[in-house]
Amino acid sequence: MSPGLHTKPAVVKAASALLTEMQGVSSSLTYAALLTDDGFDVARLPGETDGARFAGMASSMQALGDAVTHELKIGNSEYIIIASGKGYVVQLRVPGKELVLSALWDNDATVGNALAISRSYAQKMADLLK
Amino acid sequence: MAEHVILFTGPMGAGKTTAIESLSEIEVVRTEANNSERHIADKPTTTVALDYGEILIGAEEKVRLYGIPGQKRFDFMWAILKKRAKGMILLVNSDAPDPIEEMLSFIEEFRELYDRGGVVIGVSRADVVAGPTLGDYSDALERTNPDMVIPVFTVDPRNRDQMENVLLALIANIEMRAMFGMMTTEAV
Numbered sequence: 675m676s677p678g679l680h681t682k683p684a685v686v687k688a689a690s691a692l693l694t695e696m697q698g699v700s701s702s703l704t705y706a707a708l709l710t711d712d713g714f715d716v717a718r719l720p721g722e723t724d725g726a727r728f729a730g731m732a733s734s735m736q737a738l739g740d741a742v743t744h745e746l747k748i749g750n751s752e753y754i755i756i757a758s759g760k761g762y763v764v765q766l767r768v769p770g771k772e773l774v775l776s777a778l779w780d781n782d783a784t785v786g787n788a789l790a791i792s793r794s795y796a797q798k799m800a801d802l803l804k
Numbered sequence: 805m806a807e808h809v810i811l812f813t814g815p816m817g818a819g820k821t822t823a824i825e826s827l828s829e830i831e832v833v834r835t836e837a838n839n840s841e842r843h844i845a846d847k848p849t850t851t852v853a854l855d856y857g858e859i860l861i862g863a864e865e866k867v868r869l870y871g872i873p874g875q876k877r878f879d880f881m882w883a884i885l886k887k888r889a890k891g892m893i894l895l896v897n898s899d900a901p902d903p904i905e906e907m908l909s910f911i912e913e914f915r916e917l918y919d920r921g922g923v924v925i926g927v928s929r930a931d932v933v934a935g936p937t938l939g940d941y942s943d944a945l946e947r948t949n950p951d952m953v954i955p956v957f958t959v960d961p962r963n964r965d966q967m968e969n970v971l972l973a974l975i976a977n978i979e980m981r982a983m984f985g986m987m988t989t990e991a992v
């Protein structure tokens with residue numbers, strides 16, 4: 675699809691609103707971004723993170739995850755988790771779209787809970803784009 | 805078994821992924837995403853992490869082929885891939901707005917690969933737009949980096965034989981420079 679979703683003001687606006695709503699659901703969500711498959715920042719929560727740079731990285735990670743599942747012949751990657759001492763990143767594709775949701779959580783959230791919220795908001799984003 | 809790790813660099817649409825696809829004897833590891841910058845390179849997909857392929861040169865030497873994403877916004881991948889490579893094929897598409905400037909900026913960015921191994925330049929898509937001559941590229945290099953010796957070729961990355969010649973030229977160049985480096989240190 676071209677041009678990218680990041681160039682469509684209506685998509686950017688809806689994506690920003692959705693991320694704000696998502697933050698309202700859990701105070702453990704410390705950063706979140708929606709980005710295109712080719713690494714453009716569509717929307718992000720305010721914070722110290724360099725949104726453009728993070729969007730590039732998150733898109734690389736998404737593609738590497740897909741390359742790994744392809745190599746191991748286990749289908750498509752459903753989500754990616756990076757855990758660290760200070761929190762973790764949950765990342766997944768917006769179903770059926772050239773769009774990725776990446777979210778940073780603090781350790782007060784459980785992985786299961788973070789994943790459930792991320793999934794539901796990825797689906798909401800997909801529904802908005804229908 | 806001797807091993808080489810070669811990095812394919814150059815701007816978006818220069819033909820890095822195409823070149824690795826042409827050369828590799830294994831299924832290439834691809835990280836293509838839909839390209840939303842069709843105004844810069846009119847192709848459906850673009851590399852967002854890396855390409856990876858392998859080829860045997862002779863029966864002995866395994867060459868690992870890595871490709872970068874061409875856009876500056878992926879420069880964190882450049883840093884990762886730069887570290888593991890010991891030579892570079894810099895592809896520059898002749899139809900870029902300023903291919904000479906592109907070449908010089910990638911030489912600057914990946915200079916350590918010259919120091920550690922060697923570099924060759926392949927000018928691609930010269931059939932699409934003639935662009936600067938090979939002499940123009942060499943002159944620009946000579947002017948900006950008089951200390952560097954870098955061969956410049958015209959190449960079509962879709963063509964396996966042409967790509968193989970460029971790769972062999974690079975490997976010969978790396979081996980020659982390694983030998984020369986050894987000789988000069990011994991002489992001191």
Ligand SMILES: Nc1nc2c(ncn2[C@@H]2O[C@H](COP(=O)(O)OP(=O)(O)OP(=O)(O)O)[C@@H](O)[C@H]2O)c(=O)[nH]1
Pocket residue numbers: 814815816817818819820821822823845847849850851852872873874875928929930931932959960961962
């Ligand atoms: N006519 C012509 N087409 C070429 C030549 N070299 C490459 N191409 C085409 O140009 C395009 C190059 O695309 P890629 O191989 O994806 O380029 P890349 O350098 O990997 O680009 P990024 O990953 O986006 O940075 C492909 O469609 C090739 O078929 C050439 O010498 N002549």
Ligand SMILES: [Mg+2]
Pocket residue numbers: 820821822850851855871872873874
């Ligand atoms: Mg590529």
